[in-house]
Amino acid sequence: MFNKKECVAMLLAGGQGSRLYALTQTVAKPAVPFGAKYRIIDFPLSNCINSGIDTVGVLTQYQPLVLNEYIGNGQPWDLDRLHGGVHVLSPYEKASGKDWYSGTANAIYQNIPFIERYDPDYVVVLSGDHIYKMDYNKMLDFHKAKNAAATIAVLDVPKEEASRFGIMITDEDDNIIDFEEKPANPRSTLASMGIYIFDWKKLKKFLIANEEDENASKDFGKNIIPDMREAGEKLVAYRFDGYWKDVGTIDSLWEANMDLINPNIPIDLYDPAWKIYSRNPILPPQSIGKKAEIQNSMVTEGCFIDGSIEFSIISDGVTVEEGAVIYDSILMPGAHIKKGAKVEYAIVGEDTVIGENAQIGARPETIEDKDTWGVAVVGNKLNISDGANVLPKAIIYEDM
């Protein structure tokens, strides 16, 4: 017996995150730690429950172990429900054969039976690699008021950045009349946020048709949305004006973390009415030592800090020994920075140990050739020996 749900969310979390490879060798991108105590997927999951959507399918495929374990029964997000709740949906073997998810649309297509059990009127399709706080319910109201077949959330971006995004061209009533993927000369500045609301009956029809077309790439952006437009369905753009960031690259992941400690950036994690939930690591409060200096940073539970930290994000269970210096960096859970080590403009992966007096990354002003500068990354569970030097922009996968 399944109770009807007005709206079901489907969260695409299968991405490998190849551009974050040092950090995603054994975890899917949505499970990458973010903002000291979160993982990226906490944001869309918390948005769902805060928007009153209590039925969420999480589509996983790449390295699902950590993600499956993290989501568990969904209790940290209040998504352990008698009816609905969060369900991890991996590809499975069927009577007709085995199928991996071959595209975003195919992933939803393969889970039509899951969605149908709740007999929804609407389906929200979300992506597991964005940082933002958004009330999907307001978008749903807009979708209903417009009587649309599909609503796509868009962000008005600066003109010079528009060519990095999928751009929606709209008329004065927010109807989408055309779109272009990463255009060199954008005709609009409305960028798709990868958040869609569909009328379920219509979406189902287009998913089935797309599946029958052998040449289609089974993708929302490439097939479903264009197919709907060609068929004359009403597509509308929903303008979102809050903070939103795609964290698909090392630079954007680093920037989005730094945004949390920038007082001029409007993403508030301290709002009791819109909490971001996460699975709690069960650790004591952070212990700040006698030699510590911490400024303009975020630190969470289980840390022991006796070094200097500025403009940094320090995740749970991190140790920063006396004399170590952390500037403009992200330390992921369990990282251990030994005495005298210096970490600047860098991301240090989970449970990685940085040896005494090692130098990781550098400040941009100390580098003459700006092209050689970038955020340095040390992957997960590595040992960097005493005195080692990891150059800026380097990406380290092995012990050194």
Next chain:
Amino acid sequence: MSVNMGNVLGLVFANMHDMTVGELTKNRTMGSVLFGGRYRLIDFPLSNMVNSGIDSVGVITKDNYQSLLDHLGSAREWDLARKKGGLYILPPFGNANAALYTGRIEALNGAMSFIKHSLCDYVILSDCDIVTNIDYRPIVDAHEESGADITVVAHTGVYTNEEIKMSTVLNKDESGRVTGVLIRPDISGTCTTSLNMFVMKKSFLIDLVNDLIARGQVSFESDVLQAKCGELNIQAYEYNNYFSKIYSVGSYFAANMALLEPENAKQLYLPKRAIYTKVSDNAPAKYDLNCNVKNSLIADGCIIEGDVENSVIFRGVKVGKGAKVKNCILMQGTVVNDGAECSYLITDKNVNVGANRMLISSPEYPMYVGKEASL
């Protein structure tokens, strides 16, 4: 042969020692007194029981238990939301003619039907006044091996008069058998004190309580340990790991401050035997551009813009610009406004210290400020 810990019932006394910490228990039980930046005292016995493999725990409470119930909820955070076993909260039976109990024996008598219906053969009793990370498995095994009627967890050390006056002192022979008991004696020096944790067979406990109730005896310490140490085999189990005993506001302050020493914290927060507590989904602590934090414990959800030194800061505390917090315990939701100065202060939940206020006390008598007070 070791005892299967699934065969041990845990009983936690949430209200014992309520009177010793004065105003801290004005609106709550001893078990729900806030501790160490993010815990309540009952988290320690509950986590210890769970980490020892006990899966059935009764929490015996008497009054003031609203905050206790709120904290424990469905006990999921301690992994005690179970089908088989789990956590049972045992308030007194609300009967118009019944007075509230005064001692441990009456409390046990009130919980008798729960104890009788448990399928376990052993019980561990614990109060909430000892902060430690203890493994009960070797203690239950030692109890079984020695054939004792009662095993008392005890510690031998050098105590001040102030501590001993709030303790039960055990005299024991070489085999560890308790031969004499002094209750809150006016002495000081080296001695063995009870840590208020006891192991016994369930059947023994039931007979003992029935017998004492029939005779109108109510005190476990004087009517059992002291009066019966000749006829019963009472064994002291020597426990030497890190612990603090909370028996006054001063010792509460000291026990919190002791955790600023990393060596102590390491012995209390063991990676494989975590201390569980209610999760409140706070954002990480935020340190502002001009803050200065030294030698302190800071919980999530705090926003620190001023100076904090030698202090224990609970979840969601705000320390404003130019404010100075030294040697303080600031509980959940306390706000120290810009320019205020606090020293040797214990603020209860949601206290508001006004801008530029100075509240300076002394190490001998840390000042306590009650819940929701505005200064």
